[in-house]
Amino acid sequence: MESKNTRPKILVFSTDKISDPGIDQAGLRKIHYSPAVYVISLPCSSGIKPRWILHALKQGFDGVFIAADGHECSYSPKCPELTNQIIEESQQLMKENGISPKRIRMAAICSVCAEPFASHMANFTKILAELE
Amino acid sequence: MSRIDPEFSSEIKKYGAKDFSACFNCGNCTGVCGLTDKNANFPRMFIRQGMLGQKEEILQSKELWLCYACGDCSETCPRQAGPGDYMAAMRRYAIASYEPTGLTKLMFKSNPGFIVLTFFLAILLGFFLFTLKPGHEVSRWLFSILPYAVIHNMGLVIFSLTGLSVAWGVIAMTLKLSKTVDNNEKSKGNWWSSLLMVGNEIATMNRYKTCDEDEDSFWKEKHWFQQPWFVHWSIMWGFIGLLVATVLDFILKDPATQIWWPSRILGTIAGLLLVYGTSLAINYRLKKVTKAYSETRLADWIFLFFLWIAGITGFWLEVSVALNANYLFNHIVLLIHTIISMELVLLFAFSKFAHAVYRPLALFFYFRKGQEAKK
Amino acid sequence: MENKQKKERIGVYICHCGGNISDYVDVAQIKDIVKKEEGVIVSKNVMFACADSNQKEMIKDIEDEKLDAVVVASCSPKLHLHTFRNVALRGGINPYNYTQVNIREQCSWAHSDTPGEATVKAAGLIRAGIKKVSFSEALENIEVSSTRAVVVIGGGISGMRAAIDLAKMGNQVYLIEKEKTLGGHVAKWGELYITDQTGKDIIAALIKDIKRLTNITVFTLATVEKVSGSIGNFIVDVKIGAEILNLKSGAILVTTGFDSYIPKEGEFGYQNYPSVIALPEFRELIDNSKETLVYNNRKVNSIAYIYCVGMMQTKGENKYCSRVCCTTAIHNSLIVHEKFKNIQAYHLYRDIRTYGKQEILYERSSKNGDIYLKYEEKNPPVVENFGNKLLIKVKDELTKRQDMELEADLVVLVTGMVPRSDSKQVSALLKIPIGNDRFFNEIHPKLRPVETVINGVFIGGSCQGPKNISESVQSSLSAAVKINALTKNPTIFLEPIIARINFETCVWCGKCAEVCEYDAIHPLEMYGKTIASMNEAVCKGCGMCAPVCPVDAIDMAQYSNNEIEGMIDGFLEKVELETGEGTASQGEGEEGNTMKDMPQIWRQLAACLEKDSKTIPALAKELHLNPKLVTYHLMTMNKYSLVEADGLDDSDEYYAYKLKNLHHVEN
Numbered sequence A: 001m002e003s004k005n006t007r008p009k010i011l012v013f014s015t016d017k018i019s020d021p022g023i024d025q026a027g028l029r030k031i032h033y034s035p036a037v038y039v040i041s042l043p044c045s046s047g048i049k050p051r052w053i054l055h056a057l058k059q060g061f062d063g064v065f066i067a068a069d070g071h072e073c074s075y076s077p078k079c080p081e082l083t084n085q086i087i088e089e090s091q092q093l094m095k096e097n098g099i100s101p102k103r104i105r106m107a108a109i110c111s112v113c114a115e116p117f118a119s120h121m122a123n124f125t126k127i128l129a130e131l132e
Numbered sequence B: 001m002s003r004i005d006p007e008f009s010s011e012i013k014k015y016g017a018k019d020f021s022a023c024f025n026c027g028n029c030t031g032v033c034g035l036t037d038k039n040a041n042f043p044r045m046f047i048r049q050g051m052l053g054q055k056e057e058i059l060q061s062k063e064l065w066l067c068y069a070c071g072d073c074s075e076t077c078p079r080q081a082g083p084g085d086y087m088a089a090m091r092r093y094a095i096a097s098y099e100p101t102g103l104t105k106l107m108f109k110s111n112p113g114f115i116v117l118t119f120f121l122a123i124l125l126g127f128f129l130f131t132l133k134p135g136h137e138v139s140r141w142l143f144s145i146l147p148y149a150v151i152h153n154m155g156l157v158i159f160s161l162t163g164l165s166v167a168w169g170v171i172a173m174t175l176k177l178s179k180t181v182d183n184n185e186k187s188k189g190n191w192w193s194s195l196l197m198v199g200n201e202i203a204t205m206n207r208y209k210t211c212d213e214d215e216d217s218f219w220k221e222k223h224w225f226q227q228p229w230f231v232h233w234s235i236m237w238g239f240i241g242l243l244v245a246t247v248l249d250f251i252l253k254d255p256a257t258q259i260w261w262p263s264r265i266l267g268t269i270a271g272l273l274l275v276y277g278t279s280l281a282i283n284y285r286l287k288k289v290t291k292a293y294s295e296t297r298l299a300d301w302i303f304l305f306f307l308w309i310a311g312i313t314g315f316w317l318e319v320s321v322a323l324n325a326n327y328l329f330n331h332i333v334l335l336i337h338t339i340i341s342m343e344l345v346l347l348f349a350f351s352k353f354a355h356a357v358y359r360p361l362a363l364f365f366y367f368r369k370g371q372e373a374k375k
Numbered sequence C: 001m002e003n004k005q006k007k008e009r010i011g012v013y014i015c016h017c018g019g020n021i022s023d024y025v026d027v028a029q030i031k032d033i034v035k036k037e038e039g040v041i042v043s044k045n046v047m048f049a050c051a052d053s054n055q056k057e058m059i060k061d062i063e064d065e066k067l068d069a070v071v072v073a074s075c076s077p078k079l080h081l082h083t084f085r086n087v088a089l090r091g092g093i094n095p096y097n098y099t100q101v102n103i104r105e106q107c108s109w110a111h112s113d114t115p116g117e118a119t120v121k122a123a124g125l126i127r128a129g130i131k132k133v134s135f136s137e138a139l140e141n142i143e144v145s146s147t148r149a150v151v152v153i154g155g156g157i158s159g160m161r162a163a164i165d166l167a168k169m170g171n172q173v174y175l176i177e178k179e180k181t182l183g184g185h186v187a188k189w190g191e192l193y194i195t196d197q198t199g200k201d202i203i204a205a206l207i208k209d210i211k212r213l214t215n216i217t218v219f220t221l222a223t224v225e226k227v228s229g230s231i232g233n234f235i236v237d238v239k240i241g242a243e244i245l246n247l248k249s250g251a252i253l254v255t256t257g258f259d260s261y262i263p264k265e266g267e268f269g270y271q272n273y274p275s276v277i278a279l280p281e282f283r284e285l286i287d288n289s290k291e292t293l294v295y296n297n298r299k300v301n302s303i304a305y306i307y308c309v310g311m312m313q314t315k316g317e318n319k320y321c322s323r324v325c326c327t328t329a330i331h332n333s334l335i336v337h338e339k340f341k342n343i344q345a346y347h348l349y350r351d352i353r354t355y356g357k358q359e360i361l362y363e364r365s366s367k368n369g370d371i372y373l374k375y376e377e378k379n380p381p382v383v384e385n386f387g388n389k390l391l392i393k394v395k396d397e398l399t400k401r402q403d404m405e406l407e408a409d410l411v412v413l414v415t416g417m418v419p420r421s422d423s424k425q426v427s428a429l430l431k432i433p434i435g436n437d438r439f440f441n442e443i444h445p446k447l448r449p450v451e452t453v454i455n456g457v458f459i460g461g462s463c464q465g466p467k468n469i470s471e472s473v474q475s476s477l478s479a480a481v482k483i484n485a486l487t488k489n490p491t492i493f494l495e496p497i498i499a500r501i502n503f504e505t506c507v508w509c510g511k512c513a514e515v516c517e518y519d520a521i522h523p524l525e526m527y528g529k530t531i532a533s534m535n536e537a538v539c540k541g542c543g544m545c546a547p548v549c550p551v552d553a554i555d556m557a558q559y560s561n562n563e564i565e566g567m568i569d570g571f572l573e574k575v576e577l578e579t580g581e582g583t584a585s586q587g588e589g590e591e592g593n594t595m596k597d598m599p600q601i602w603r604q605l606a607a608c609l610e611k612d613s614k615t616i617p618a619l620a621k622e623l624h625l626n627p628k629l630v631t632y633h634l635m636t637m638n639k640y641s642l643v644e645a646d647g648l649d650d651s652d653e654y655y656a657y658k659l660k661n662l663h664h665v666e667n
């Protein structure tokens, strides 16, 4: 179990109604992903503040993943656009702090997207490991 | 481009297909039928063609004759569209269409017509036979009642008329079927092997057997000698046997006395088979044991009944000849036997009986198509 | 906001969940780690946190230890957040000073392959929960007073039926209809499936009911101009002629129905040939004809119906199936056969969707001798002129894809339902989201099918998507009941998870107001400057406004900077496990389970099954136990993958069970 020191730490922002249930599904069905993945669930991905992302990356997370609702968002059709803006702003902040913009990623995860979530985590873990 | 003809449906309903318009093309019937394969897509496609009025497609198809009317499909149809009965009706339609005189059409489409025709024929034949009775009763009474020459001449006339119709029908069918035979040389089965396969099927009814093999079928529990294929087999071979025996009798001129003559033995066995087969078939139809046996048309009844009578009376005469019995009753029985047999032969070309030529012909073309032969 | 009083007396409960958690996460160690955390007073392991006995114990702890916040680390909050919020409330703590940490779905189960790391992760998750709860604020539900009145927009059958029920339940109802008469589409038609009553009769009966109920006010030739206010207190401005009325209502039901798709010019010959008509026109034609069906002064002997016109377009904008049109066309064709004799019908369809009882109509139609031909979207039928008839060419999928042609006197284009042409305006007035199909969208099609994200605004009937009458009424009536549940209380409580604006830092740039979908933010003069102010009853708590604020003046309740950043810190704190190797005690790296924590009865059962597999009756007999008890425990063991079925016994009656994954049975 040496790997735990080398596994890249990923912070996931999920959404209460759609993507977090999707992540729960993965657990329910024992679809495994890296145990260095930590999830914070919010009402909507368009409410993520770039400063939180920067905080996470500065404090020791290797990457931030946004599990968004995409077009399924029940709050607003503008959600994907706003979430994108947040990512762009965060990448700007990251650049200023010398952090690779590859350390942030986004994908739409639905409420039954167990396998897609796990494979996103596997991919992102690989990408982050290569960045080091 | 094919023009839809909605009138055709009402035409084929007259041949006994009652419920096929309920069909919603699910294809279950084709799925359960043990005789379909990638070249033989029935009954659904036939129902389709019937609905849309594609007469030519139907008359040109060999597949129509691959069906043995086992009724598995009718049991499975979710819409109770009776695909098995439909196939039988389409074969009637086809027989009626190949045959040139229109007699078959009349008999299939109208029950009164059928009854009148058979009745009229029976009287005619009876009358004919009586006028020929010279009136002397000697030990060889059989040939004295009906002089050999009369039978011979009458037979010739009847046979040639019937034969002509059959030949016409066969040619008509051959012409239609050859239109749909695959022209790709490679995929053709050769003449000889196709003929062998037809022979094999007639001898063994192997294809028919597959109908009864269904896992949960009614027949699986039954003995082989109770199964439809065997019933069919005994009627067919019984009839063929009798025919051959009669022909041998003619050829050997002086046949009837010796019961151990091979032709007489053949006749006895064949008669028994025929009676066995027809009795069982009549019994199944009366009891409607399965869907396939539950829709019997008048034409079927008369056909089966005639075969049965011919068998029984023939057997009776066998016995009385052996015992040298000469009663009036036997004369009547002989009369009935002769009339019925002649009617059978006479109606051969114009009834369901005609499938005996059409089916092997269609099978031959089907095997010629090749793929099946390679299997 | 930065220096909020932190919680100092926190109780933490870490659940075994039977073994669902404790099999993979070393809960005992975590309990000890957590105990050392700042502010934690109580740290306990519990077998089942949700069990009644534990709930009572938690309440007792809260009272005895004067706890000011609680964390339960157990299953997903989707299951038990409300359970434990209630426990907190019963113990005297504000429910929002409770945090649930998901160490089952997102930890023990997801990482059952790496129990050691699962333990490390669980510790991080719980620490984050503690950080979050320590910054959490006590929140009160938002209270709004409510008017016992409902505005129903759209007086079709859905709106009428809902209005009647709402009135009967004691609400003042304002029914607003833009046309001259009530009834919508249904009002003009004859017999309808599936009951054969006529549309005219049904609507007449409903109008009679409405007239009898004094608490329904109907406005016809009326349109909604503006909607302001929020749940409990909407103000709906209705324009009738030149007059504008302000109606006060607690909730709004939208039942504005559908439009029928109108074929484009030339679509299957529409407008090119006069004998090509759309389904609604055909419906009127058969309703208005007697004895013979005559169209354009010519007797009709054959009809071709072309289905899915304007629907199920792979490329176009109507991707959906309108699901009403198949049955409607078939039903109309049955009426035709009944009313006028000897008409041949052809149905050119893509898929027949006569679901449920409607299937009977389809069967009846086939039996009538109607001919069905199936075409594919990529090979649509072609309609051509043919003397004084029409010729239709189609590639029939059911007949080996042959090209077929047929003659017909009349071609009926079976058109589906599309959203009302003015649905965009209605959506803008009420802020109802519009789905991909451009119909109005509910919050969740399965779980909250008639509510919209706007509190107090409900949708029913065919404005939500294609529906037949019974489905339309079902949905509008369920909305009526939901609405009544709201309006019958004089006060309505709303979740307090909303955005809050820091008046000191706000400089009113207006960016938040711009981004808010719900119009919850407005400028306000206060403390001598303009600041953003929040309408609490309107804010949905999505949080969209927070990231756009240039001075970071907006924080979401429960998701403040402190809470989120605290959680991030919590995840990252180093976890020192005593054994160094996580839950190495749990077997030898294999998928094994230890029996040491298992009930005695499990151990007995396991011992019995060690040599060979046995059935439940056999086990009960051997152990002298009640078979029910054996069943219960064996099934539980089965659930935890300790035993598995091993085929039926010789009598084919019972399953035999054998051990699975269990390598060490210690007695």
Ligand SMILES: Cc1cc2nc3c(=O)[nH]c(=O)nc-3n(C[C@H](O)[C@H](O)[C@H](O)COP(=O)(O)OP(=O)(O)OC[C@H]3O[C@@H](n4cnc5c(N)ncnc54)[C@H](O)[C@@H]3O)c2cc1C
Pocket (backbone or CB within 6 Å): C153, C154, C155, C156, C157, C158, C159, C176, C177, C178, C179, C182, C183, C184, C185, C186, C191, C192, C193, C194, C222, C223, C224, C255, C256, C257, C258, C259, C260, C279, C280, C283, C324, C328, C331, C420, C422, C426, C460, C461, C462, C463, C467, C468, C469, C470, C472
């Ligand atoms: C040809 C055809 C035949 C059908 N036959 C059957 C059948 O036999 N059986 C069956 O179950 N279903 C049938 N249906 C379906 C049926 O018509 C619908 O299910 C039903 O009409 C839905 O009712 P509704 O009240 O939701 O909508 P609608 O009938 O559309 O009523 C909506 C009402 O709201 C009003 N409105 C719209 N916008 C506004 C606004 N902005 N302000 C104020 N008022 C507004 C409209 O004027 C209308 O009165 C058929 C449909 C078609 C097209």
Ligand code: SF4
Pocket (backbone or CB within 6 Å): B022, B023, B024, B025, B026, B027, B028, B029, B030, B043, B044, B047, B076, B077, B078, B079, B080, B081, B082, B083
């Ligand atoms: S099973 Fe019946 S409904 Fe289905 S295709 Fe065959 S005949 Fe038609």
Ligand code: SF4
Pocket (backbone or CB within 6 Å): B032, B033, B034, B035, B036, B042, B043, B066, B067, B068, B069, B070, B071, B072, B073, B074, B083, B084, B085, B087, B211
């Ligand atoms: S009756 Fe039997 S052989 Fe004929 S199509 Fe049906 S299943 Fe096939």
Ligand code: SF4
Pocket (backbone or CB within 6 Å): C307, C308, C309, C311, C312, C320, C321, C322, C323, C324, C325, C326, C327, C350, C351, C352, C353, C414, C416
């Ligand atoms: S209900 Fe039938 S006609 Fe209407 S869109 Fe669906 S499949 Fe097409």
Ligand code: SF4
Pocket (backbone or CB within 6 Å): C498, C499, C515, C516, C517, C518, C519, C520, C521, C534, C538, C539, C540, C541, C542, C543, C544, C545, C546
């Ligand atoms: S949280 Fe959402 S609804 Fe509330 S004010 Fe902000 S953007 Fe508007």
